[in-house]
Amino acid sequence: MSKQIFRLSLNSTYKESEKVPDFVTEIQEKSQLEEDTTGDLMLLLSEAVTNAIVHGNKLDEKKKVEVEVKINSKQIISTVKDQGKGFNPEAANDPLKEENLLKDSGRGIFLIEEISDSVDYLDNGTTIQFSLNR
Template identity: 40%
Template sequence: MGANWGGESVTTQHVFPSTLESVDQAEQTVLDAARQAGFPEDDLHGIAMAVRECVINAVTHGNRYDSEKTVRVSVTRTAEDLTVRIADQGEGFDPEALPDPLAEENLLRSSGRGVFLVRAFMDEYTVRRIEPSGTEVTIVKRRDMQA
């Protein structure tokens, strides 16, 4: 199952406005790339959920819905994996400082599980500060080469 890219790397870059409508567009863009790379349906669901959470965070927490700011999404697919970089123009954050979503006092909260879900669905999750302002989240899903 899946495409054979012969070791070549294909990267596409996209810029979205800081609106919740952009979340669906970004999710669909990444899903199209993941399908083209041959990821199975089970992985596609997790990839979609992870991208959705990251873009929502970029729009709401990073750019704070500022119409002057954008969310940049870069998608790279290789024979081995899919790498998605999502960058906002906000003030940045430390994912290690986030409250534990599984702590008893947080279990009934209506938010606060996005990063937890992204880490659960993806093989890698990294955050870095970008200059002059912003945060770039990189998520990676490796293909099951046994398939």
């Protein structure tokens, strides 16, 4: 299988985040992804895009979230970039700690790190890149 690249550009609104499922369905159809892999990709991209829109771009409709998914025979590498100020991933709330169990934040990063085979935070935290092995 040769490398395939898929891109999606979103405005920073909740409505725009609703484009992620159709985007992942398109990827599945064109890349013959297995259902489990497609489910993981859907969850990962949904969490990363929501974090970029809400926490990165602060729901500023003028700011964009850029999504890129590269697929080859061995991996799916996804990159989500926002136009925010960035963040320190080490400072994110650990949702498993008792004091954070009822907090709304921290779960997205936790899920991404748990499900992905690798995760990198780039550009001062404005970009997250994660991969799934095939």
